Amino acid sequence: MKATGEGKRFILAACLIGLAALNTGNNLIYLILSLMLAFIVISLALLRLNLAGLALRLSVPHPVFAGEASLVSLSVINSRERLPAYSLRLAPGDAAFSAEPAYCGVIEPLSVSEVHPRVVFQRRGYFRETAFVIDSGFPFLLFRRKITAAAPSGILVYPALLEDIERLPEGSAAGDGRDFRFMGRGDELHSLREYRYGDDLRRIHWKASAKTRNLMVREYAEHQSARVSVVLDNRTDAYGVDGGGDGSPIIQDETFEKAVSLAGSVARHFLDAGFPVRLLSCRKTVPFGSGAEHLFTILDVLAVVRKEDAWEGPEPSGRDGISILVTGSRRNALSLPAGQGDTVLYAADI
């Protein structure tokens, strides 16, 4: 309970009138003082009553992705039998998400009022409850009271999915022939590009270089018919960087979250292209499948996946098609569990 600016002025005025009443002994000033005290007491009492017996329920009609605004349905339930609830403001009560403020004018006794604010969850995960602050200044705006109410929600927030991912093998799933072209491998000329430091000098395309007056190198690609295994390296070690006090690495949660997002994005990329995709991680595996529904099966796992101590899952083999390994940084490149990874994506590079 907090006095507003007007409330503080009102209390000050009441104190002054109280002094005047005491000084003069004038019952009519006592009457005015009584009115002011009544305003204060009624404000406090009604605020308490107004926020009692309220419950919240949150439901989401659409999948929710971390960092993405979603329209949610927030139900405010007045379980009191006789008293309506007036003028309620609803705001997020948890740093895990942000939401635009919502307002309920009145909720009749034993009734529900629904508001539809846009909510942005900052991180993925399963939210059994979502805390909202219910704030009211009813009836006179002299005081405000806030209560935090947990809305049972059971929301699974999926990791944020990235739109453009570089270095993914290009693939097509037209007809029956699902195949890939892996950049930088094989002997089929894929494209020409400008020379970069470190490129093999033997790949310089002299004719094109002469034409463009810039050093151009050939890029090759290899076709591989495959299913896709998205391997999320969720070992804790994969996300450590040097700098810990006793020589131990510092674990970077942010990089891990990026890796999870990346894994989901890769899965979506190939599922959108029509390839069967599976997910491998330390402990959890989603078998091959395809279609939008399968994406959400993978995302269900990714929404709650955590770092683990060791790799206990299956390792991708050549006959399972191509594998795309998503891991933390190059620092742990040698300790990759799935050495067969056709492409390795580093979350730290994003």
Add this chain to the structure above:
Amino acid sequence: MPQIYKLLTGLLAFTGTVSLLLSGEMNPAFSVVGMGLFPGYYQFLRSGLTAPKWTVSLLSFLTLIVFGFDALVSRDLFLAVAHLTIAFQVIKAFDLRDPWDHLQVYFVSLLQLVIASELMSSLVFGGVFIVFIVLLVAAMVLSHFLTEGGYGMVKMVRPVTVITVVTICTTALFFVLLPRTPYRFVGKSHFRSIRTAGFSERVEFGSFGTVKLDPTVIMRIEMEGRRAGMDYWRGLTMDFFDGTTWRHSERDRIPVSRKDDTFVIIPFRQEDVVAQKIFLEPIDSDVIFCLAPVKAIKAESFRLFVDRERAVFLPGKASRKTVYTAYSSPGEKVPGIAEQRYLQLPGGIQKIRDLAGRIASGGSDDRGRASLIEEYLKKNYVYSLTVRRPPARVGPIEDFLFTSRRGYCEHYATSMVLLLRALGIPARIVNGFHGGETNEFGNYLIVRQSDAHSWVEALIGGYWVRFDPTPSAQAAGPSVSALLLDSITMAWSRYVVGFSAEDQRKILRSVALPVALPSLREGMRLKWNPYFFLPLLIFILVVLFIRVRRRRAERYGFATVQFLKLVKVLRSRGFNMPSPATGRDIRERVAGSALAGTVHEFIRLYEENRFGSREVTPQDRKRYAAMLRQIRTLPLHY
């Protein structure tokens, strides 16, 4: 901005300003300034336009100059502030831009009401105050919804009505409970006291004529254990007459010691005295009135004085309405000492001496002679309030006695005193009030300015004896509606303006104590009084009931509580229910009755809520209540 909000702001400004103007203490120029509210709010309501900033600033600057001038010239900062608030309201009427401006208007209206409460205490203030509460609650609630963005989403009538009623009740509660003192510590009072005649130490002869037609109420009196009649409400005595002026020559005032809140003048026994609770309006004298002889006065005051003439003075009461209880023993003889001042006569009254001798020639003793004089004056003179000015070099009493033979109480009483003194009988004039009218609405006595009266006290046989030589004059009584209005005014004076710490104590005692504590003299036996106990008992039972219901709901959960209610209702309807009863038991027992369908539905809902995954929704709660109602009222058989 909705029109209703603008209108409420205007009405609040108007109410505050009117409360000041109704006090009658405002400078007439500011009454004219106050009229500026009309064009201001008319324009605001019609177009919502406001005056240019520079105009408002200029007017505000001018108002401050006028305020400084006003305070300096009138030397009354209080009234200057009152004038300033009127000017502020008018300027603000042309400059209402945002919600904060509206709140400023509310605050200033409140200030105006506070100032008005120091300037008047009539019933009008009560009316203004109630209007103010209603408007302020409506405006504040509306302001809340406007600020929050909920205006238009909520029907305002219900919350405003409920909150207004609750506010009025809570205000009354606080008014009763707030600790208070009747004393003024700093600053002077601004109450305008009623101008009276005859209660100062020097009274011009003829001054009563100016007040005898004035119906202003001076006091209202509740008598305990005695019905008020044509009583004499004694005030101040006059003992020195110079032919045109009466004087109260007794200057010494003796302080009366206080025991608890009672000033005991003469020790008395409770059963020997008549208690009169008197609600005295502020008058321009600190004399108080009561039946004679007075034994004690109960009043919330630091000091009380009497003099040797048995006049009672309550210092500082002139500035406020005063409530006191006088304990008197009418009929008891009052001893006196024959002093020379009671025989003082102005010069040149030989004709009066002769007249006194002629009138009293048949009297055997002082009492007889005094009675003859009283009788003579009553029979041979005409009561009239229209008295012509006496010719030059003729005194008013000589003119009354020998020429005009018309006059009012002052003429009669002065004449009698002079006639008695001429005969050597010590006598004095007593100014006070006589009679009054009983108001059946409230059973109290109304004493007006027109009841002001002079009578005579003569020292006969060592005791003061009252004589009233004025013939009675018939006056038209007030109408029923006037009496009804006066009873409301009395209630206002009694329970609001005159509400005292003693009243507080009485209320708290009756509410808080289930037993009436006797006074110490009656010992420490407690008297059982069920009427005192009843409100407390009801309160405790209500609290217990609510707590038990809440505990039960918390312990079992809502659905189970409904199920238990169902079992109870079915038992009350004659079904033999086992204890504990299961859903199957209940189904079996109601099978075949008209209630079966509803009971089945009830149990299905209960089982879903209790054992299934279905949560109790508000709709479910309503459904439970509706089904229980049906089960309670439906006939058992088709």
